[in-house]
Every structure is written in structure tokens, then in C-alpha cells.
Amino acid sequence: METRQPAAVVVQGDTTTTLAGALGAFWRRIPVVHLEAGLRSYDLTSPFPEEANRKLVGQVAALHLTPTAVAAANLAAEGIASERVLTVGNTVVDAVLEVAGKCRPYQDSRLAAVDAEVRAGRRRLVLVTVHRRESWGEPMERVLRAVAEIVLTHPDIEVVLPAHPNPAVFGQVQEILGQLDRITVTEPLSYSDLARVLSVATLVLSDSGGIQEEAPSFGVPVLVLRDVTERMEAVDAGVCAVGGYGPAADRRAGASAVDR
The missing domain is CATH 3.40.50.2000 (Glycogen Phosphorylase B;)
Known part of the structure; x- marks a missing residue:
């Protein structure tokens, strides 16, 4: 300056x-x-x-x-x-639509395989992002166990979960989800990869702020993994729902959203 x-x-x-x-x-x-x-x-x-x-x-x-x-x-x-x-x-909406529209090759080849399965109609994709520090520990464990239950009870569901690089968080993800099929755990995604994954997703489970705007831009609903949100416009429009951190909130809300 x-x-x-x-x-x-x-x-x-x-x-x-x-x-x-x-x-x-x-x-x-x-x-x-x-x-x-x-x-x-x-x-x-x-x-x-x-x-x-x-x-x-x-x-x-x-x-x-x-x-x-x-x-x-x-x-x-x-x-x-x-x-x-x-x-x-909203510049976030402008950016995600423009980047997704470029269809750049995936930097992670595993995502290309998931994308192909989804576009062929053989899988439905659920994107999960949990990174907020207030989510770490017990709240994240509830989220991860809810994700595991969704995959085990819905054989057509494929999950992509970009994991926070913090070793404790990554270890928790691997402990609960690492041995399950149809769950792809990645490093934090590039913006291009994230935009492409969002564009083919069926549902997003996230504690992110921006994704509450980005996912609905593709017609994808979001279950907000928080007790409150600063983006009530999305809730009022019916494209987002606040799941909360109650003991069974993530499991019930996630399963209900997948079934619908």
C-alpha cells in the first residue's frame, strides 16, 4: 500500500x-x-x-x-x-459457473473415474466437506459416521471427501472412512476440480460458507453441517437446510436428503 x-x-x-x-x-x-x-x-x-x-x-x-x-x-x-x-x-456464483464451464481435466484421476460413473447414471455423488475448527473432534466424528451409514445403506452412492490437511483431522477421516468402498478421500481440491465435482453432485454435506452459494448454482441442495448459517437466503429458497450438530441430526438429515 x-x-x-x-x-x-x-x-x-x-x-x-x-x-x-x-x-x-x-x-x-x-x-x-x-x-x-x-x-x-x-x-x-x-x-x-x-x-x-x-x-x-x-x-x-x-x-x-x-x-x-x-x-x-x-x-x-x-x-x-x-x-x-x-x-x-454474487461473484462466487459468477466464478464457479465460469470455471466449471471450462471443463478442465481433473488433477486427481480418481475424480475423473467418479465423474464418469455419475454421468453414466450408475452412481449418485455426495460431496462432503468438513473443515471448520469448531467441527473438529466429536462433531466431525458424528458427521463421518453419518457418511459411513449413508454409503452402507445406499449402494448407488459415491462419496468424495476432500480432507483437511491437519494430521489429526486426516487421521480421523481415515480411521472411520478409510476402509469403506465408494468413498474417495482426497487432499483439498483445486478450485477447478471442486467446481466440476459440484456440477455433477446430487447432494452436498458441508460446513463451508461458499459452497452454500456454489452448489445451488448447479441445482444441487446443501445440508449445512452447522447450527447456524449466515446465508439464510439459501435456506429460505429451499436449496439449503441447516442440519445442526445434534447426536443424530447429521445421520437423519443426510439419509433423508439422499432418499429424496
Whole structure:
């Protein structure tokens, strides 16, 4: 920022780097433009620390670019003047559709084989992503055991699960799912591979934020592996459902979604 002297700094989303970029610009009195502004779960502990990050960025931003009217209303309720808010749509949707449309070859050859089975009508694909730190430990174990039960009770289901690289998390995944057929455990996927997998999925089980927007772009429903979500528009539209972390919530909701 000191070298380039920008007229403005654009930060997107709610990651900690987004907060750092916004604070760096603010401290230098450079206007901050927040893209994907206004998302709120109203729970500082979930998602953690993203809910706090986006609220803090909102305090220093000069211009708030919201994806939806609901996000704009959230900012209005916090006292943000309407002339500082512009609803521009969702760049995540733009990106995932463009990347998937390029049909680049899979970097993981196992995914190409899964894709072929799905397109031939021999399998239904369920994508599972569990990476949030509040999911680690017992909540993740419940999710993984629910996934195992879904595979064992639905012989046409194929699961793709990109595992978090943390050794403890990866070990937990391998312990519960490593010996089961029709479950492909991968390293975190490239964006191109993720977009292609989403485009052929039947169902997504995820604690991610972005996937709640990406999957429905392909008409794929999402079972949200959290107790709350900042993307209630998807829930209200009927394309996402919040599964929660109750002892049997993931198993019941996942099996029900697969059956439908």
C-alpha cells in the first residue's frame, strides 16, 4: 500500500486476510471497499472467526458491496447509511459457473473415474466437506459416521471427501472412512476440480460458507453441517437446510436428503 498508493483497497469475504487488508488500508486512510458485505449469522462463535471478521471490516469500510437485498438490510439494521451500500450480486456464483464451464481435466484421476460413473447414471455423488475448527473432534466424528451409514445403506452412492490437511483431522477421516468402498478421500481440491465435482453432485454435506452459494448454482441442495448459517437466503429458497450438530441430526438429515 505504501509503494502503490492505491485510491482504494477492495477486500472480499470474511477471512482473516480480509480483515488484515481492511485494517491496513484504514490505518493509512485509504478507502476500503468490502465485497460480499453484510452476511451475518449473529453468533460470534459460529462461524469462528469469520463472523467477527466481517463485522469488524464493516466498521471501517467506506463502501459495502452486498450480494443480496437481505445482506443490505443487515447493514441498514446496523446503521450503515444506504448511500454507502450497493447490492451487486454474487461473484462466487459468477466464478464457479465460469470455471466449471471450462471443463478442465481433473488433477486427481480418481475424480475423473467418479465423474464418469455419475454421468453414466450408475452412481449418485455426495460431496462432503468438513473443515471448520469448531467441527473438529466429536462433531466431525458424528458427521463421518453419518457418511459411513449413508454409503452402507445406499449402494448407488459415491462419496468424495476432500480432507483437511491437519494430521489429526486426516487421521480421523481415515480411521472411520478409510476402509469403506465408494468413498474417495482426497487432499483439498483445486478450485477447478471442486467446481466440476459440484456440477455433477446430487447432494452436498458441508460446513463451508461458499459452497452454500456454489452448489445451488448447479441445482444441487446443501445440508449445512452447522447450527447456524449466515446465508439464510439459501435456506429460505429451499436449496439449503441447516442440519445442526445434534447426536443424530447429521445421520437423519443426510439419509433423508439422499432418499429424496
